[in-house]
Amino acid sequence: xxxxxxxxxxxxxxxxxxxxxxxxxxxxxxxxxxxxxxxxxxxxxxxxxxxxxxxxxxxxxxxxxxxxxxxxxxxxxxxxxxxxxxxxxxxxxxxxxxxxxxxxxxxxxxxxxx
Amino acid sequence: xxxxxxxxxxxxxxxxxxxxxxxxxxxxxxxxxxxxxxxxxxxxxxxxxxxxxxxxxxxxxxxxxxxxxxxxxxxxxxxxxxxxxxxxxxxxxxxxxxxxxxxxxxxxxxx
Numbered sequence: 001x002x003x004x005x006x007x008x009x010x011x012x013x014x015x016x017x018x019x020x021x022x023x024x025x026x027x028x029x030x031x032x033x034x035x036x037x038x039x040x041x042x043x044x045x046x047x048x049x050x051x052x053x054x055x056x057x058x059x060x061x062x063x064x065x066x067x068x069x070x071x072x073x074x075x076x077x078x079x080x081x082x083x084x085x086x087x088x089x090x091x092x093x094x095x096x097x098x099x100x101x102x103x104x105x106x107x108x109x110x111x112x113x114x
Numbered sequence: 115x116x117x118x119x120x121x122x123x124x125x126x127x128x129x130x131x132x133x134x135x136x137x138x139x140x141x142x143x144x145x146x147x148x149x150x151x152x153x154x155x156x157x158x159x160x161x162x163x164x165x166x167x168x169x170x171x172x173x174x175x176x177x178x179x180x181x182x183x184x185x186x187x188x189x190x191x192x193x194x195x196x197x198x199x200x201x202x203x204x205x206x207x208x209x210x211x212x213x214x215x216x217x218x219x220x221x222x223x224x225x
Contacts, residue, residue: 002158033213042202042215043157056212090156092213101145101206103213105156 002026004106006091012112018079021109023091025072031055032074033103034066035090043090049074050096078111086113118203118216126222133190135219137203146186147204147213148177157202161188190221198223 003026013019025032031050035043045058049068063079072093078085088110092103120137127133137146145164149157161172163179163186170177176189186203203216 002156004156035213042204042218043213045207045212045214048212058212088154092156101147101213102159102162103147104159105149107156108154110154 002093002104002106004091004093004104006089006106006109008109009107010110010112012114013081015081015083015113017081018077019081019111021076021078021089021091021111023074023076023093023106025074025091025093026104029093029095029104030072031094031096031103032068032072033092033094034074034076035092035105036060036085037088037090037108039087046076081113083113086111118205118214120201120203120216120219122219123217124220124222126224127193129193129195129223129225131193133193133197133221134187135189135201136185136187137216138185139205140184142183143186143205144183145206146177146179148175148186148188149202149204149215151200151202151218153199160201193221193223195223197221 005024007022033048034046037043046060047057048055052068065077067075088108090108092105094103148160151157161177168179174191178187200218204213
C-alpha cells in the first residue's frame with residue numbers, strides 16, 4: 001500500500017457537468033501528478049504540481065485544471081465533461097530529488113460520463 | 115513524442131514458469147520504472163533503474179536497464195498466481211514532470 005488515497009472511488013456524471021476529484025499524497029512527498037487511464041491503455045500524464053504550482057502539463061485541454069494545497073493534497077477539476085472523459089483517474093505522489101521519478105499511485109477514481 | 119513499446123502484448127503461462135518481457139523506446143531514457151497493475155487498481159512500483167547496464171532484483175523479479183538506454187527488460191522467475199496482472203514500463207519525459215507509460219504486457223496464468 002502506497003499511502004496515496006483518492007476519493008471518490010467511483011463517480012457518474014452527465015455530459016457538460018463539472019467534476020472534482022481529490023487526492024491525498026503519501027507522507028513526505030511534495031509532488032503530485034494526475035494521470036488519465038482509458039480502458040485497455042496505459043496512464044496518460046495530465047499535469048504535475050509542485051509547491052502549489054503547475055509543473056508540467058500533458059496534452060490535455062484547459063478544462064482540465066488542478067490545485068495542490070499546503071498539506072500536499074490535491075484536486076483535479078474537469079469542466080464541461082465529454083463522453084471521452086470516461087476513464088480511471090490516477091493520482092501519484094513523489095518527492096522532488098534525484099529519485100523524484102519514482103511516483104507512487106493511488107487506487108484511482110473511476111469516472112463515467114453519460 | 116516519446117513512445118514506449120512493450121512486448122509481448124499478452125502472455126499465457128503455467129504456474130512455475132519463468133517470464134520475460136521487454137520495453138523499447140525510440141529515444142534515450144535516463145530512468146526506467148516497472149509497474150504492475152491489478153484490475154481496478156492503481157499501478158504499483160516494482161523496480162526502478164537509474165543506470166545503463168544496471169541489473170536490479172526485487173524478490174523473484176529482475177529488471178535490467180539496456181546498454182543503449184533505449185530498452186529495458188523484466189524477468190519473473192517461478193511465476194505464482196498473484197503475478198497475474200498488467201505490467202507497464204515507464205520513463206520520465208522532461209525531468210520529473212511526466213512519466214510516459216508503455217503499452218503494457220498482460221500476464222495470465224493458465225491453471
